[in-house]
Amino acid sequence: MDSLLFKSSLLLTGQSAPFTGNWANLASSREHLFTVYGSGAGNITLEYKNPFGFEGDRLGVSFYSFTGVTTGYMAPAFSTSPMNEVRAISSGAGNFWVSATAQN
Numbered sequence: 001m002d003s004l005l006f007k008s009s010l011l012l013t014g015q016s017a018p019f020t021g022n023w024a025n026l027a028s029s030r031e032h033l034f035t036v037y038g039s040g041a042g043n044i045t046l047e048y049k050n051p052f053g054f055e056g057d058r059l060g061v062s063f064y065s066f067t068g069v070t071t072g073y074m075a076p077a078f079s080t081s082p083m084n085e086v087r088a089i090s091s092g093a094g095n096f097w098v099s100a101t102a103q104n
Contacts, residue, residue, distance in 0.1 A: 011088035011098040017042045023049055023085040029102030034077045038069040040094010049085040
């Protein structure tokens with residue numbers, strides 16, 4: 001019998017905005033649930049690494065934005081698009097946390 005395996009990747013861990021998180025490898029799953037918690041007021045943009053171009057040239061491509069993040073949790077976002085690497089970018093004022101949870 002197969003068991004469910006959940007893997008969480010932290011994209012932001014309470015850094016003060018504005019802040020750009022590191023790339024997180026999410027290639028192990030095609031589906032991800034993105035959860036955002038804020039302490040302040042701002043926005044979070046999720047980007048995936050552009051697979052085209054040279055290694056030093058790869059820029060992030062925005063695929064989802066959490067706007068009007070205030071103190072507390074935002075409604076989560078669910079993605080069924082396969083992406084190798086993802087990062088979160090915060091703007092505004094305050095501290096923000098973002099996680100991506102995958103089920104394999």
